[in-house]
Amino acid sequence: MVLYTGSFCVDLLAVTTALVAVAYAYFKWTYQYWKRQNVPYIEPRIPFGSLRNPFAESGGEQIMEFYKEAKSKGWKYCGIYSVLTPTLLIVDLDLIKLVLSKDFQYFTDRGAYVNERDDPVGCHLFAIGGSKWRNLRAKLTPTFTSGKLKSMFQTLVDCGLVLEKYIEQNVTTNKEPVDIKNILACFSTDVIGSCAFGLNCNSFKDPNSAFRKYGNKIFSISKLRGLQMMIVTSFPSMGKVLGIRQVPKDVADFFTKVVQDTVTYREKNNVMRKDFLQLLIDLRRDDEAGHENKGDGNSLSMEEMVAQSFVFFAAGFETSASTTTFALFELATHPEIQDRVRAEINEVLAQHDNQISYDSINDMKYLGQVIDETMRLRSVARLLRRVCNKDYKVPGEDLVIEKGTRVIVSIRGTQYDEEYWENPQEFNPDRFSEEKKKNMNQYTHMPFGQGPRACIGERFGLMQVKVGLTCLLRKFKVNLSEKTKLPLKMSASSVVASAEGGIWLNFEKI
């Protein structure tokens, strides 16, 4: 080894000092980006940028604070830094509409990290971009038509009845409060497991089943995973060299095997089922008859089928379970609203032979309002992300959003904005009466996103939440246990909003 000063320690110190100086200069230079663009910005700090410690505090909640700050200063947008990545937070509703919908062609992608070589399961509809996304989205959209949803409805009800029975047993055998999110995660795992893979997950009988284990792993962010995500956000090429994956290997292997085995079984035994997987199998069959797979989203390979089944599972189970959990939290703390929803459920069911059906659920208007208001106050997704794919001159502003710039919208920011919502902290489902909804600006309430990249599973997700709530509320009264830590604090280690310490409820049979 060559020594420059004759002492290894002095050499090491000199090299370390030089590296720290270069890194410091790089941070400082990068943190001038918004100043150079003449865009107002939130002051960054090394090493996390505008965010305080993202390992300790939820990023979505912090960005809501930036939204408020920008709004109070009259800014229509402002620059922030996610660690080293300059990101434009847009606040003005007209600009939000341009980015998400009207000028969508400039903002088609989310800029998610994809690594096709090491992580094909991570190359799903949520993550991919460009023409591949466009083709695949067009292919998968018919999966969620009313007809297809109706054909899956009975599966949801069957899972709902298992949920109902589980709580009933709990009420009679032990009077302890329950961590409701865990229970609803079993329900939604059963629903999505059945609808996305055609499998009976039996989560209530076996809470440690592989589906629950890997499902939990998708949404928890360990320190190592958090660090990897920071690296791939700022340096995606380095992520690829390091072989960093979005979907952990054991999770990907598990879902790959499940899909491959199920497809092989169905093809061999000519089994057809009314579920998402069957629709993907049919798409693949049509493709095989039509043209070869070119990896352009026009046709489906087995790997792509696995990736899409995975994202339906991943995007579907946690979001729906958390939304239902928060709805029950609000109903437990607002007993008069709980009574009103229950009265509606009973009345509507009485008109439908006491059957929970696609039509009866759709007739429960006030229940829909309760869910809308829950998703305003406690949306499980807190941000919408896009990346600009060609320079975009913002109409009426002295601003060009440069190609490659990340753009975010704070769902919570607009949903708590006093300009659009009176007493925004208050839970009030009457805000979503049919009359009021007519005059609502849809960009003030975006729990499922907006525009061509909005949630593809919105109707399925809502159906699941409604079935879960109907099954529980028609049979039980819920109230909040003292075990729930108040005020609710959102966990920093979960991708979707989740209360630290859980939400604990007492159920009482009616």
Ligand code: HEM
């Ligand atoms: C209450 C339940 C749900 C909530 C709150 C929710 C929320 C969201 C949000 C906020 C987005 C991003 C939209 C945007 O960027 O504009 C999204 C995208 C997505 N969601 Fe959902 N979701 C739910 C249920 C589901 C279900 C049940 C599925 C599938 C079965 C699903 C599949 C997806 C997919 C595939 C995308 C990406 C769409 C694309 O990029 O084309 N979601 N969801």
